[in-house]
Each structure stands twice: as structure tokens, then as C-alpha cells.
Amino acid sequence: MTDLRVGLASDADRYLATDQTVWFAEVLSASTEEQLLGLPVDQRFAVDVDGADPATYPGIYGVFPMTLAIPGAADAPRQVPCAGLTWVGVHPDHRRKGILTTMLRHHFEEVHAAPGTHVSALHASEPAIYGRHGYGLASHELVVTLSRGATLTAPDLEDAAGTITTQMATATDPGVPARLRECHLAVAELGSVVGEQAYYERVCQQLPENLRGKEPWRVLFARRDGVDVGFAAFRRNEKWEHARPSSTLDAWAVVGEPATRLALLRRLLDFDLVSTVKVGTVGADDPLVLWAGGPRATGGIETYDSLWIRLVDLPEALMxxxxxxxxxxxxxxxxxxxxxxxxxxxxxxxxxxxxxxxxxxxxxxxxxxxxxxxxxxxxxxxxxxxxxxxxxxxxxxxxxxxxxxxxxxxxxxxxxxxx
Known part of the structure; x- marks a missing residue:
């Protein structure tokens, strides 16, 4: 049997080349470390075997250190450490040799040995795979399409929403990653994951190849009494049809308590030159669908799996x-x-x-x-x-x-x- 060795990836170029081979996206011109931004050096792992191609690893995975909001006392979520499994890939030449199983067992052992971290979580590229390794689907995501100017009705939230002001920034503006993290941490709801600041620096990163025909990511901050209480990350795709504006605004996430999200969404629905607004990272019971008047009042709702959770230290996680x-x-x-x-x-x-x-x-x-x-x-x-x-x-x-x-x-x- 092939001797599979799992450890820290000592060669960042080789690590990145493996990811590019597995995911076959356009090769970016940015430096290796720019492309690996946010993924800590000590959380990049690789499998190696004797005789492997020195340019790529047989398998790789990474971990974002995060917190997960779990049920807490008095209906207030409690945030606990969580290992955010990511960058998982097996080189096409090494499939069906037990590499994924070996990497995941290594990951579980690493998490189990880490003080205070009892759970792992991921977003599954292929959902059928991870259930076999002990991950369970814990939440769902909706992508909700609305027409520009759609009415959102929430009578009991009008006063609170009226106290919110909004301020637009570009993701690359100084201080934006820190503001995003601080705000997300403060308003995290049950099921939210919050990364370290480097994660938000990655979210805000704007590489040229990712901007072709698109504007940079924008951030709409919601503020009350001069304090950030929520945000919406979005960008618009320029499009005209029959000399009329027909652009789509894609919102990656809208974060905040309900009145804050209501104010942010109303602002997103009122941008000039936009005809359609698609809101992602919407929870299964998010009030957006109710505010819009129900599912048939929207332009469509797509449902996906969101977070998959793996109890690595079962008794500690449950307690x-x-x-x-x-x-x-x-x-x-x-x-x-x-x-x-x-x-x-x-x-x-x-x-x-x-x-x-x-x-x-x-x-x-x-x-x-x-x-x-x-x-x-x-x-x-x-x-x-x-x-x-x-x-x-x-x-x-x-x-x-x-x-x-x-x-x-x-x-x-x-x-x-x-x-």
C-alpha cells in the first residue's frame, strides 16, 4: 500500500499549483502569497508520496480559524472556535487511493488535539462526499431574486429601520476588512461563522482577473448612532438591453438584526440602472421572503445546502x-x-x-x-x-x-x- 504522508505544506507554489490543477480555473497573475491570502501558513496541509510530481502535491487541504454561533443561554447564540475546512483537493493522478480519507482523518486528529476546538465545518462542493466522513447538513441557504423597487413590508420594524443610516464603501478602502469582522462578530446569529481578520482581507481582495466586466465589490455599512450595526457586500454587473438599463446587483451577504437588514435591503433595491437584485446567503426562515409578500412575490428562490458540521470531540461539542x-x-x-x-x-x-x-x-x-x-x-x-x-x-x-x-x-x- 502506498505510504501517504500528511503534514504542513512546505512549498506554497506547489500547494497553489495543486489547487489550480484540481479546480482548473483561470491561472491568476497575482503572486502565490496574494492568492493564498487569509489561509494561515500553519493551516495549509498536504499529502506527499514517494515518486510524486515535485510540481504538485497528491492532495491538499486548508483550515480557516473561525468561530461558530451555536445555541446559547437566554436565546443568545454562543460563539465557539470552529475549524473551517477549505481548499480540499486531490490531484487527478491520485484519485481513488484513499487520499481524501487520509487527509480528513488527519484533520480530525489535528482538531481533536487543538485545545478548545471541538467542531469542524465546511461548505461542500460535492455534498455526497462529506456525509460519508461524518459531516451533517446543519443549515440551508436561499438565493432570492427581486425586482428593483420591490416593496418590503414590515410595519413593526419601521421605527427601528428609520434610525439606520447607510454608507457605501469599496472593499479595498482602508479599514474595511477590520470593520467587516468587528461588525460580523458583534451581530452573529445562530449558525453564523466569523473568520479572523485575514479572512475578511481575502473577501475584500480585488484581483484583476476577477474584475473583468465587473465593478469591485462594494460594502454598504449600516450605522446607528455612528456605530456599524450591519453590512451588505455587493456588486453590479453592467448590462443594457434595447437601450435600457438591465443590470443585476448581486448581494453576497446582508448581515445585521432584522431592522438593520430591512434598511440595507431597501437601499439595495433602489440603485439606479439596476433591474434585478439577487440576494444570497439568505437563511431558510429569513424574513426577506415574508417582507416581499411570500415566495411567489419574488422573482424566484433557489435553495442550496449551506453549512455542514462535523463533531470532532463529541462530548465536548455537545456540552x-x-x-x-x-x-x-x-x-x-x-x-x-x-x-x-x-x-x-x-x-x-x-x-x-x-x-x-x-x-x-x-x-x-x-x-x-x-x-x-x-x-x-x-x-x-x-x-x-x-x-x-x-x-x-x-x-x-x-x-x-x-x-x-x-x-x-x-x-x-x-x-x-x-x-
């Missing part, structure tokens, strides 16, 4: 979050990739929202893959629904319902920004 109801359930967890999670655990949550998770020799009430707990971790994916679908096995009648009622959250997780 990190607040629980919404008491429960006493023994779960038999299947986790081949992180064997320290495998086996039976007794989950006891009390009426204060705290839980203990300990090894147990008792008969299991529920048998489930670790991915199911990842899906339910933010309180959005219905564990009882997974049992009805045959993806979770209930061995004590009512146990899946009991566990789900303790896991669920009052609000659906928001969609997470891409990384």
Missing part, C-alpha cells in the same frame, strides 16, 4: 451548546473516522439548558451516525425527521423525539458566509 429541554438519552454513535467518538454516550440535559455527556454501558435508546448529530447541532435539522427517513434508528420508542426536542432551537440557523 458547549445550550439545550432547549430536559432529556436523558443513551445514543450509540457510529463514527469510523474519529474512533474516539464511537460507541454509547449518555446525554443528560436539565431544565437550565446545561448537559452532561458521558460514556455509558447502558442499552442504547437511539443509534445514529455522527453526521446526524452534526445536522442537529445548531437545532435546525429535525432529528425526528431523520428517524422517520430511516437515517436514525430509534431503539426506545419516543427517544428520537426526546432528543430532538432537547436539541432544537427556537429560530432556524442562518446561512453561513462562504469560505
Amino acid at each position: 458547549d451548546r445550550a439545550w432547549s429541554a430536559p432529556c436523558d438519552v443513551v445514543v450509540d454513535v457510529v463514527d469510523r473516522a474519529a474512533p474516539w467518538n464511537e460507541g454509547r454516550w449518555r446525554i443528560r440535559a436539565d431544565d437550565t439548558g446545561a448537559a452532561t455527556v458521558e460514556r455509558s454501558e447502558a442499552d442504547a435508546d437511539v443509534r445514529l451516525p455522527v453526521a446526524a448529530l452534526g445536522s442537529g447541532y445548531l437545532g435546525g435539522a429535525n432529528l425526528l425527521g431523520l428517524a422517520r427517513a430511516g437515517l436514525v434508528t430509534e431503539q426506545r420508542r419516543g427517544a428520537a423525539r426526546e432528543l430532538w426536542h432537547a436539541l432544537r432551537a427556537d429560530v432556524t440557523p442562518v446561512a453561513a458566509v462562504g469560505f
Whole structure:
């Protein structure tokens, strides 16, 4: 069997060349470190084997250090460290040799050994892959299309929205990455991921090849009493049809509490020379659809998977979050990739929202893959629904319902920004 060695990627050019081979996008003229902006040197990993092409690695992956907003006390999300898995790729010459499995096991071991980090998360390029490695789909994203000038109705938010002023900046303006991070951290809702400042520097990066026929990314900051309370990142694509403006405004994310988002969205819907506004990173239960008058009042809604979550240190991850109801359930967890999670655990949550998770020799009430707990971790994916679908096995009648009622959250997780 081929000896696969996983470690830090010592050659940044080789790392980048591997990514370019796997994803086959246009090769950019920027320097290697410019293209790797935001991905810490000590979080770039690669697989090597004897006889491999010295210009590329057989496989690579990276990690963005992030925080994840999970259920907390008094309905306020709690932000915990999260390993944002990214830049995953296997060279075409080395497929089906166990490289992805080896890299992910290395990743889980790295996270498990890191003090205070108990979960990994990702956005899946191919969703079928990551469920096999213990990631569960924890939130959904909508992309909502609206016509310019669309009316958003929210009577009880009018006064609060009226206190918001907006200020437009360009992503490359000095200080914008720091403002984005500080604001995002302050208003993060359940299911949000927030990166370090280098992540926002990457978001704001404007390389020439990415600007062909497009304007630079703009940021619309929402302010109240001189303080940033939200933002919208967007850009417009110039287009004319029959001598009439027909441009599309693409909003990558609109961040803030509801009244703030209402004010930002109304501003986005009122730009000159724009005919269509597409808003991405919209949560499954985001009020935007209600403000617009329902799904048929929009120009269309597309639904995608958003954040996939993997419990790397199962007991610690489950004890990190607040629980919404008491429960006493023994779960038999299947986790081949992180064997320290495998086996039976007794989950006891009390009426204060705290839980203990300990090894147990008792008969299991529920048998489930670790991915199911990842899906339910933010309180959005219905564990009882997974049992009805045959993806979770209930061995004590009512146990899946009991566990789900303790896991669920009052609000659906928001969609997470891409990384």
C-alpha cells in the first residue's frame, strides 16, 4: 500500500499549483502569497508520496480559524472556535487511493488535539462526499431574486429601520476588512461563522482577473448612532438591453438584526440602472421572503445546502451548546473516522439548558451516525425527521423525539458566509 504522508505544506507554489490543477480555473497573475491570502501558513496541509510530481502535491487541504454561533443561554447564540475546512483537493493522478480519507482523518486528529476546538465545518462542493466522513447538513441557504423597487413590508420594524443610516464603501478602502469582522462578530446569529481578520482581507481582495466586466465589490455599512450595526457586500454587473438599463446587483451577504437588514435591503433595491437584485446567503426562515409578500412575490428562490458540521470531540461539542429541554438519552454513535467518538454516550440535559455527556454501558435508546448529530447541532435539522427517513434508528420508542426536542432551537440557523 502506498505510504501517504500528511503534514504542513512546505512549498506554497506547489500547494497553489495543486489547487489550480484540481479546480482548473483561470491561472491568476497575482503572486502565490496574494492568492493564498487569509489561509494561515500553519493551516495549509498536504499529502506527499514517494515518486510524486515535485510540481504538485497528491492532495491538499486548508483550515480557516473561525468561530461558530451555536445555541446559547437566554436565546443568545454562543460563539465557539470552529475549524473551517477549505481548499480540499486531490490531484487527478491520485484519485481513488484513499487520499481524501487520509487527509480528513488527519484533520480530525489535528482538531481533536487543538485545545478548545471541538467542531469542524465546511461548505461542500460535492455534498455526497462529506456525509460519508461524518459531516451533517446543519443549515440551508436561499438565493432570492427581486425586482428593483420591490416593496418590503414590515410595519413593526419601521421605527427601528428609520434610525439606520447607510454608507457605501469599496472593499479595498482602508479599514474595511477590520470593520467587516468587528461588525460580523458583534451581530452573529445562530449558525453564523466569523473568520479572523485575514479572512475578511481575502473577501475584500480585488484581483484583476476577477474584475473583468465587473465593478469591485462594494460594502454598504449600516450605522446607528455612528456605530456599524450591519453590512451588505455587493456588486453590479453592467448590462443594457434595447437601450435600457438591465443590470443585476448581486448581494453576497446582508448581515445585521432584522431592522438593520430591512434598511440595507431597501437601499439595495433602489440603485439606479439596476433591474434585478439577487440576494444570497439568505437563511431558510429569513424574513426577506415574508417582507416581499411570500415566495411567489419574488422573482424566484433557489435553495442550496449551506453549512455542514462535523463533531470532532463529541462530548465536548455537545456540552458547549445550550439545550432547549430536559432529556436523558443513551445514543450509540457510529463514527469510523474519529474512533474516539464511537460507541454509547449518555446525554443528560436539565431544565437550565446545561448537559452532561458521558460514556455509558447502558442499552442504547437511539443509534445514529455522527453526521446526524452534526445536522442537529445548531437545532435546525429535525432529528425526528431523520428517524422517520430511516437515517436514525430509534431503539426506545419516543427517544428520537426526546432528543430532538432537547436539541432544537427556537429560530432556524442562518446561512453561513462562504469560505
